[in-house]
Each structure stands twice: as C-alpha cells, then as structure tokens.
Amino acid sequence: MSIIYVLIPIAILFVLIGLAIFFWAVRSRQFDDLDKEGFSILFDEQNTPKRNSDNDKTPL
Incomplete structure (x- = not known):
C-alpha cells in the first residue's frame, strides 16, 4: 500500500x-x-533537376 504514495x-x-x-x-x-x-516528401523530386542517363556515362 505504501507504493501508492510513491506512484501517484x-x-x-x-x-x-x-x-x-x-x-x-x-x-x-x-x-x-x-x-x-x-x-x-511526396513532391521533393519535382524541385530537383532530372539527370540524363547519357550524362552519367561521361568519361573522366
């Protein structure tokens, strides 16, 4: 019963x-x-420019 006096x-x-x-x-x-x-979070991709897959294969 004394634990009630602590828990309350x-x-x-x-x-x-x-x-x-x-x-x-x-x-x-x-x-x-x-x-x-x-x-x-749904429309975040509209604000970023789309990357072209041809540009990803440019040689260094």
Whole structure:
C-alpha cells in the first residue's frame, strides 16, 4: 500500500511534464501546418533537376 504514495506523485509529475511540453509546442506554433512536411516528401523530386542517363556515362 505504501507504493501508492510513491506512484501517484510520480504519475502526476509525468502528466504535468506532458502538459507543459504540449502547451510549449502549441505556443511555439509546432502544429500550425501539419500537411506541409507530409506533402514536401511526396513532391521533393519535382524541385530537383532530372539527370540524363547519357550524362552519367561521361568519361573522366
């Protein structure tokens, strides 16, 4: 029964730390544009120039 007196404060501490991190992330605008990074990985190849396979075989 005495372990409850240790575990409850630890659990409350973890909840408070989690809430503090969540509110910090909201205040620092981490959740403003959730779709940008997801789409950037899909369309990343359009921004880079395409390499021609003939140019890859140039002699040194």
